[in-house]
Amino acid sequence: MRHDTDPKAQLREVGLRVTAPRVAVLNAVAVRPHSDVDDIAAVVREELGSVSTQAVYDVLKACTAAGLLRRIEPAGSPARFETRTGDNHHHLVCRSCGTVVDVDCAVGEAPCLDPSQAHGFEIDEAEVVFWGLCSQCQTGAQSGTGSAAALS
Numbered sequence: 001m002r003h004d005t006d007p008k009a010q011l012r013e014v015g016l017r018v019t020a021p022r023v024a025v026l027n028a029v030a031v032r033p034h035s036d037v038d039d040i041a042a043v044v045r046e047e048l049g050s051v052s053t054q055a056v057y058d059v060l061k062a063c064t065a066a067g068l069l070r071r072i073e074p075a076g077s078p079a080r081f082e083t084r085t086g087d088n089h090h091h092l093v094c095r096s097c098g099t100v101v102d103v104d105c106a107v108g109e110a111p112c113l114d115p116s117q118a119h120g121f122e123i124d125e126a127e128v129v130f131w132g133l134c135s136q137c138q139t140g141a142q143s144g145t146g147s148a149a150a151l152s
Contacts, residue, residue: 014066024048025059029069029081034100036078074100074129094134103130
């Protein structure tokens, strides 16, 4: 797990060249965890001006491969990115609005769950996604407004 929160230092630590797009992407993901590429690109463009979506994809791919970012893909959602890496945490996803939040594993160290049969795999991680309705969507469903009610 990284302890340095300075994007320039993080990039240097993993041997990646420090560039304005890389720094801007790391900053965007740090400020808005669980964002998708479009949201990250919008934040980066606010900071840098014109940056192609492909450039953002390239930075996300390089930073994910280097372990600076984690890519998560809840079913039915676009890929999302976060800076919380190297620990054993999972996610809660709202079925209605798509909000994603972190939740620490209640079981212990990775992989935290063991399958009934490993089929010869050496298992090092279990990715758990909990699904439900966030408090805002629950309130909307109860009052007959909001996105949860729209799904009914």
